[in-house]
Amino acid sequence: MGNAAFDRKVLFFGGKGGVGKTTLAASVAIVSAERGARTLLVSTDPAHSTSDVLGLPLGNEPSEVLSNLWAVEIDPAQEVDRYIEQVKARIADSTPPRLAAEVERQIDIARVTPGADESAMFDRFTKILAELGSTYDRIVFDTAPLGHTLRLLSLPELMGTWIDGLIVRRKKVNVLGRMWRSVSGAAQGSSTDDDPVLSALQDRRQRFAAARDVMTDADQTGFVFVVIPEHLPVSETERSVEVLDRNSIPVSGVVVNQCYEGADRERRERESGYLERLRRRFSTHPIIELPRLEAEPHGLDGLRQLIATIPGDAFEG
Amino acid sequence: MGARTGRLTVPSTWRSRLKAAKDIYEEIYFAPYRSQIYRSYREQRDLFLIMTFSDMLGVPNPAAFYALELYPDLIEEFHQWHLRMGMDQAPEGGFRCC
Numbered sequence: 001m002g003n004a005a006f007d008r009k010v011l012f013f014g015g016k017g018g019v020g021k022t023t024l025a026a027s028v029a030i031v032s033a034e035r036g037a038r039t040l041l042v043s044t045d046p047a048h049s050t051s052d053v054l055g056l057p058l059g060n061e062p063s064e065v066l067s068n069l070w071a072v073e074i075d076p077a078q079e080v081d082r083y084i085e086q087v088k089a090r091i092a093d094s095t096p097p098r099l100a101a102e103v104e105r106q107i108d109i110a111r112v113t114p115g116a117d118e119s120a121m122f123d124r125f126t127k128i129l130a131e132l133g134s135t136y137d138r139i140v141f142d143t144a145p146l147g148h149t150l151r152l153l154s155l156p157e158l159m160g161t162w163i164d165g166l167i168v169r170r171k172k173v174n175v176l177g178r179m180w181r182s183v184s185g186a187a188q189g190s191s192t193d194d195d196p197v198l199s200a201l202q203d204r205r206q207r208f209a210a211a212r213d214v215m216t217d218a219d220q221t222g223f224v225f226v227v228i229p230e231h232l233p234v235s236e237t238e239r240s241v242e243v244l245d246r247n248s249i250p251v252s253g254v255v256v257n258q259c260y261e262g263a264d265r266e267r268r269e270r271e272s273g274y275l276e277r278l279r280r281r282f283s284t285h286p287i288i289e290l291p292r293l294e295a296e297p298h299g300l301d302g303l304r305q306l307i308a309t310i311p312g313d314a315f316e317g
Numbered sequence: 318m319g320a321r322t323g324r325l326t327v328p329s330t331w332r333s334r335l336k337a338a339k340d341i342y343e344e345i346y347f348a349p350y351r352s353q354i355y356r357s358y359r360e361q362r363d364l365f366l367i368m369t370f371s372d373m374l375g376v377p378n379p380a381a382f383y384a385l386e387l388y389p390d391l392i393e394e395f396h397q398w399h400l401r402m403g404m405d406q407a408p409e410g411g412f413r414c415c
Contacts, residue, residue: 087386094389103392110385113372119382162380169365176358183351196390204383 005253005286006032006315008222009132010214012153012249014143014240015226016233020257022049023297024226024290025142026071027307030300031315033069037137041071042128044121044152045144048073055299066300070136072128079120080111094196122155126211132220146236150243156212157247163205170198215249222252227278229256229271238281253314254282258292288314363398366391 006028013025022043029041040062043050050073051058054065060078062070087107095103110116132139143149174195215221223244227233237254244251256275260267278287290309297306367374369391372381399406 083382084385087389090386091389095392099392099396103389107385107388110382113381115379116382119380123383159380159383162378163383166365166368166380169361169368173358173361173365176354176361180351180354180358183347183354197387200386200390 003286004314004316005222005224005255005288008220008252009137010129010139010141010221011252012141012143012149012221012223013226014146014149014223016236017145019226019228019233020255021226022053022142023303023306024224024255024257025140026050026053027297027303027310028315029069029071029138029140030066030303031307031310032138032140033066035315036068038135039069039138039140040128040131040136041065041069041140041142043071043073043142044125044149045142046076046117046121047144050142053298053303074121074124076117076121079124080116083120083123084108084111118151118155122152122159125152126156126207129211129214130207132214146240150240150247153215153244153249154247156208156215160205160208160212163201163208167198167201167205170195170201174198216247218250218252221250223249224252225254227254227256228258229260229274231274234274234277237278241281251282251285253286253288254278255288255290257290259289261291286314359401362394366395366398370395 011025011028013021013028015021022045026041029039032039041050043058048058050071054071056063056065056071058071058073060072060075062072065071084107088104091100091103091107128139143152225237225240227237241251256278259275260271262268275287275289288311290306293305293309295302297303368378369384369387370378370381372378372384378384
């Protein structure tokens with residue numbers, strides 16, 4: 001992969017609300033699809049606006065928007081429900097019948113536990129990433145405002161450590177269980193080598209590790225900051241890049257959106273000051289400046305106006 | 318294993334007497350060892366349960382939601398745990414099994 005901002009198989013568009021992330025993510029996804037890559041545009045922002053930008057209804061499952069382009073708006077509530085149904089489906093096999101009713105009740109309570117939405121969203125996120133290379137050639141994430149996204153992106157590390165600890169414990173339980181069965185002479189035949197708890201933990205660790213491998217691979221993945229040349233978005237970007245660095249998530253570029261090109265000299269100078277700050281902070285990254293459009297682009301035709309302003313070398317360097 | 322039945326049979330030959338003596342010796346040797354293994358096994362199982370469902374004890378667990386998928390497989394263990402801890406009913410507000 002070259003040094004072009006959008007020349008990555010996995011792209012995250014992130015930034016403050018209202019800077020144009022969704023519009024830009026949709027535009028890049030359209031160009032990607034038109035250049036022949038099977039592209040999936042994913043919105044992870046619970047307050048979805050991708051369907052508004054495309055002018056098409058979207059749901060929790062990918063729908064085809066154009067040839068080679070699919071789009072999905074992940075709905076955390078539906079993901080929680082899906083997960084809970086899966087767990088319930090397993091109750092019949094593994095739970096003693098006298099406990100089944102109580103277990104079902106308890107699982108329903110878990111629907112509203114703190115963190116359920118976030119965990120379910122993250123679960124879906126890892127499943128979508130796993131489709132890279134098979135179903136899709138490129139996945140473009142239109143993310144929630146930065147705070148949420150940075151949290152989402154740091155989850156594999158956090159959860160991985162926790163699950164590693166549980167796996168170590170569970171193995172110890174199994175070793176002692178085997179010792180106990182051998183000295184007590186009990187049920188030699190019933191092997192616990194296929195402990196369902198251990199294999200569930202290992203599956204999950206494997207999936208988190210795979211997601212993390214993709215997310216930290218600078219050849220495959222790039223985080224694109226979208227900013228407008230104003231104080232708050234620029235300051236937030238400067239701070240956020242440190243969080244990404246800490247989590248080893250590669251940044252592939254910065255888009256400075258809605259740059260003013262009018263006659264007000266004072267405003268132009270103020271904006272170029274912010275641009276200067278960004279150039280200093282991102283000295284090794286491509287910075288793409290896009291003009292402020294007359295009308296807010298939406299619908300496929302509106303997006304084409306925006307696409308026309310994106311320099312071609314942002315896609316292939 | 319013949320270790321437990323060895324004491325009950327009446328040894329008729331020299332060879333079987335020797336075997337009975339060996340079984341008794343093994344039993345004496347293994348008994349404390351065996352209960353020690355059982356205790357560690359139980360302790361490790363309890364520790365695993367507490368770590369997996371720590372949020373139910375008020376200790377934050379970043380993966381609490383994912384622990385739910387282990388719930389059907391662990392509920393029986395949990396049931397045994399609270400009985401052993403002297404609670405006839407599962408503790409209020411947490412993991413329920415009865």
